[in-house]
Amino acid sequence: MEPTRELHGTISDLLDRVLDKGLIINADIIITLSGIPLIAISLSAAIAGLETMLEYGLMTDQDVNTRVRDRKLAKERVALQMCN
Amino acid sequence: MNGNGCGRYVYCVVRANERLSLGNIGLDGNEVYTLSYGGLGAVVHNCSKAPYSSDSEEVVRGWVIKHQQVVKAAQDWSGTVLPMRFSTIIQDTDKESADGNVLRWLADEGNEINKKLDRLQGTEEYGVQIFWEPKVIAGMLSITHPEIARLQAEIEPKTEGLAYMYKQRLERLLRQEVEREAERYFKDFYHIIKENVAELKIDGIKRDGDKQMLMNLSCLITAGGTKPLSDELQKIESIDGFSVRFTGPWPPYSFVMG
Numbered sequence: 001m002e003p004t005r006e007l008h009g010t011i012s013d014l015l016d017r018v019l020d021k022g023l024i025i026n027a028d029i030i031i032t033l034s035g036i037p038l039i040a041i042s043l044s045a046a047i048a049g050l051e052t053m054l055e056y057g058l059m060t061d062q063d064v065n066t067r068v069r070d071r072k073l074a075k076e077r078v079a080l081q082m083c084n
Numbered sequence: 085m086n087g088n089g090c091g092r093y094v095y096c097v098v099r100a101n102e103r104l105s106l107g108n109i110g111l112d113g114n115e116v117y118t119l120s121y122g123g124l125g126a127v128v129h130n131c132s133k134a135p136y137s138s139d140s141e142e143v144v145r146g147w148v149i150k151h152q153q154v155v156k157a158a159q160d161w162s163g164t165v166l167p168m169r170f171s172t173i174i175q176d177t178d179k180e181s182a183d184g185n186v187l188r189w190l191a192d193e194g195n196e197i198n199k200k201l202d203r204l205q206g207t208e209e210y211g212v213q214i215f216w217e218p219k220v221i222a223g224m225l226s227i228t229h230p231e232i233a234r235l236q237a238e239i240e241p242k243t244e245g246l247a248y249m250y251k252q253r254l255e256r257l258l259r260q261e262v263e264r265e266a267e268r269y270f271k272d273f274y275h276i277i278k279e280n281v282a283e284l285k286i287d288g289i290k291r292d293g294d295k296q297m298l299m300n301l302s303c304l305i306t307a308g309g310t311k312p313l314s315d316e317l318q319k320i321e322s323i324d325g326f327s328v329r330f331t332g333p334w335p336p337y338s339f340v341m342g
Contacts (some may be wrong), residue, residue: 001314001315001317001330002314003310003330003332003333004331005332007149010331012290014149015148016152016287016290017338018148018170018337021095021169021338021340021341022167022168022172023097023271023340024168024170024172024341025094025172025189027178028177029174029175029177030175031133031135031187037092039170048169054221071112
């Protein structure tokens with residue numbers, strides 16, 4: 001399986017990286033970033049159990065927050081899928 | 085002073101010893117060049133002190149693409165690169181010019197920056213997303229899971245009211261078991277992928293059209309060493325109900341903090 005490098009098909013992957021990741025500078029020499037609209041990313045269901053992930057030591061605090069957010073939609077989403 | 089030129093938009097940091105121009109490849113066609121101190125170069129363009137902010141998704145997208153192109157150009161030229169987050173602008177302060185603040189940042193953080201560059205040397209970042217179809221998994225459970233199979237068989241001949249109750253019970257059980265399967269697959273795939281990369285990070289699940297995402301990872305791999313991972317991803321792709329999206333190489337955005 002070859003990785004995709006083509007920019008057109010990977011724009012959302014690029015946005016995730018450039019907007020949310022990368023090195024940041026915490027100092028008073030930085031202009032505070034404000035007003036960048038959050039590109040709406042609707043969260044799909046994260047089905048895998050949060051508890052299991054924690055128990056497995058697979059998560060950092062940042063991961064936990066992300067998963068908690070995802071988890072909120074999990075059950076409803078599965079239910080919707082089951083009914084269709 | 086708020087005029088043009090009092091900010092330095094920082095794209096990334098590379099190893100560099102002198103002022104080098106990468107040409108007018110920056111945002112808004114600005115000249116991109118390096119400001120160096122102690123063997124480290126901040127790749128910058130001169131800007132005003134306003135953050136790059138817009139209501140237009142289209143505009144932001146264009147900027148982000150430009151940002152990545154500059155980081156990639158710096159990487160092609162210099163090798164290992166530490167990419168900055170979008171719109172990182174170092175400004176002038178009461179005591180110091182913008183250039184001065186950039187150089188002082190390189191001096192103060194030089195040790196940490198060098199450590200990160202050393203760590204990331206010769207590596208590349210890749211994105212791995214695994215999608216799945218819960219209905220396919222549910223279908224398999226209808227055959228392999230005794231109670232689910234039994235409930236399904238028993239609904240058939242029942243009267244309307246009873247059938248409804250059985251159906252509710254079946255759906256509840258299916259949801260529970262499908263969730264369990266998701267956990268199992270997540271763990272299995274995580275371990276397999278972990279064994280075939282140098283480092284990995286779990287990213288948030290996102291929506292991608294109709295497809296349901298099971299996991300979203302960023303992986304750090306020694307350059308040229310993607311075959312073991314891509315072989316495993318190929319195997320996952322061929323499992324009924326699963327598909328894989330493999331992107332990269334990326335500059336190491338996910339591995340520059342911490």
